[in-house]
Amino acid sequence: MxxxxxxxxxxxxxxxxxxxxxxxxxxxxxxxxxxxxxxxxxxxxxxxxxxxxxxxxxxxxxxxxxAVGLGHAYPEIVEAAMRAMQDGSNFTRPHMLEPACAEAFLETIPCAEMVKFCKDGSDATSGAVRLARAYTGRDMIACCADHPFFSTDDWFIGTTPMNSGIPEATRRLTTTFRYSDPDSLRDLFSQHHGKIAAVIMEASRGDDPPANYLQSVQRICHENGALLIFDEMITGFRWHVGGAQQLYGVTPDLSCFGKALGNGFSVSALAGRREIMRLGGLDHTDRPRVFLLSTTHGAETHALAAAIATMRVYRNEPxxxxxxxxxxxxxxxxxxxxxxxxxxxxxxxxxxxxxxxxxxxxxxxxxxxxxxxxxxxxxxxxxxxxxxxxxxxxxxxxxxxxxxxxxxxxxxxxxxxxxxxxxxxxxxxxxxxxxxxxxxxxxxxxxxxxxxxx
Incomplete structure (x- = not known):
């Protein structure tokens, strides 16, 4: 007691x-x-x-x-963060840990082709939504009503009872569907034909999805010209080292990781197909630029060092x-x-x-x-x-x-x-x-x- x-x-x-x-x-x-x-x-x-x-x-x-998958103050992670912090945490140009962390992430999540780091889950999911809208040229987003939280930003909070301060015009741009019910999703695409940019959902909230359900969702999205986004904040580094997408054998167009990625340190990731992710880069000339993610603290050295060390533990230990x-x-x-x-x-x-x-x-x-x-x-x-x-x-x-x-x-x-x-x-x-x-x-x-x- x-x-x-x-x-x-x-x-x-x-x-x-x-x-x-x-x-x-x-x-x-x-x-x-x-x-x-x-x-x-x-x-x-x-x-x-x-x-x-x-x-x-x-x-x-x-x-x-x-967010703490290994345990509080896990020595290997704390030591990695402290070593990085002693050399400074934020600089005018990128730090060498940024490509190192990207390499470690892409090795750990094999279906990801490019990655951008940020500080929390909302940054990552909202970045994915912006990217999907730019890639498809559409405005609407469909999110799973049976999953409780995707972002602190207006596109999601407008779907909740706590929607005070969210413009009605913004709220109309997000619609919802039911998990494990493909017909619910098909109906949305019929009702909003040619308007939905992406479907965002967790691959699983707890129990395994029904057989072939995620494959059906992916097929419905692509048949209707929309992207599939997996929110792996919870399932990533818990369901499987490679995320729920690897466990269930479904590769989304974009996916968002965080929480256990840094064992409590503030780091999250937006990852996905190169064809889509490149729109937030500097090399393409065939499409308008996308202001994808740009955060002063998005690549703090100690957080990236913690993420690298965390991923190493997950790969090398049971x-x-x-x-x-x-x-x-x-x-x-x-x-x-x-x-x-x-x-x-x-x-x-x-x-x-x-x-x-x-x-x-x-x-x-x-x-x-x-x-x-x-x-x-x-x-x-x-x-x-x-x-x-x-x-x-x-x-x-x-x-x-x-x-x-x-x-x-x-x-x-x-x-x-x-x-x-x-x-x-x-x-x-x-x-x-x-x-x-x-x-x-x-x-x-x-x-x-x-x-x-x-």
Whole structure:
């Protein structure tokens, strides 16, 4: 059980909210996503463990919103970044690490022919959208409605309930389709004939796609003159070293990587076919120039050095195998605890073993934020910080066993709350979904997107 309480975190919360809108720089890290009884601020991390500002220690399963695949402060990555930083981080001309990192990336992602680095996933996906529009001469984008997040930019945020500030004209340029339903996509192309530049989607959000589904999507795109963009922020360096595209045998026209690419350092990548990517370059004369990506900090030396070192570890060590093994062990232990508590219908583990998530349901089988909040409260109390069930290369057998034991205790409280009411066990207000139009709770919006934004 947590020994030190959250006094320092609570004091920092008040200061942070007075200076920072939302109190954090990622909505998924906001106070509204966690119970009242939770760590507000992390002081440090090592491997699979983190310590908050009050000195409480946790086994962590968020891993920086899936950005830390190897473990916090992984020595080889930290050392590579420090060596690069000692020689300066940003220069007037390109640094020699830029082609070195590009070579390492193209060797790791064999279907990519050119790559451009940037700092976050939104830069990469929005760059892909701009490139697709320039290449096809079309304006509209189709994104998968079953995948929760593609970008902070207007073309995507306009599709969410948090679309305040997005012009209506911009919102009309993005439309949505359903995952695993090829007819849903065909209908879009029929409704917007000759207008859709690209389809952007994750190859998988958790479970494997239906047989031949991704191939069908690719065929529908190309038959209609549109590009296929894979968002591999989550699947890259987790499903397979070469990304979900290599695992499933489907090569998109463009793909976007980030998160685990730098093991927590800020680096992302837009990659794809040379014929398309070259439009952002200097050598072509047959088409207008595309202002693709141009960021002052896009090629900071320490981030590229971290990416090179990270990719080396993934190529040379059994990282992916470890993620699958520990995820499988975690799933098996949790599901056994769920069965033992008689909670099969209300608590579910979902997703691929390398990237698990959980669902909290009420007695009627409906997704429940109050029960999610209670579960987070009880696991935090037992030393586990787990907005998801994402393992890293650093998660040990002992970590997994301790987690299963803690989750069993939390599920015992969950079972009691089903009988006598969640409000009798939850301290304070429930957490809320990110995508809601107003800060007050709205049940109709809460049911729209229950996934956590990355």
């Amino acid at each position: 947590i020994d030190h309480g959250f006094g320092k975190s609570d004091a920092l919360r008040a200061r942070a909210h007075a200076m920072i809108p939302g109190g954090a720089h990622t909505y998924a890290k906001g106070d509204d996503q966690y119970p009242v009884l939770s760590p507000g601020f992390i002081a440090r991390g090592s491997g699979s463990h983190v310590w908050d500002v009050d000195g409480n220690e946790y086994i962590e399963y968020g891993m920086g919103n899936r 990282v992916i195998e470890h993620l699958y093994r520990q995820g499988s062990n975690l799933r098996a232990g949790i599901e056994a605890a769920v069965r033992a508590r008689g909670l099969e219908g209300v608590f579910k583990v979902a997703g691929r073993d390398c990237c698990l998530a959980f669902a909290t349901l009420d007695r009627e089988g409906q997704a429940s934020q109050p029960f999610r909040t209670l579960f987070l409260q009880e696991t935090i109390k037992r030393g586990i910080l787990m907005p998801s069930l994402v393992v890293s290369y650093a998660h040990s057998d002992e970590d997994v066993n301790l987690t299963i034991e803690a989750m069993d205790g939390a599920l015992g409280v969950y079972a009691r709350a089903l009988e006598d009411g969640v409000e009798r066990h939850l301290v304070g207000r429930p957490s809320q979904v990110v995508f809601r139009r107003f800060n007050h709770a709205d049940a109709s919006e809460a049911s729209a997107r229950l996934a956590v934004v990355r």
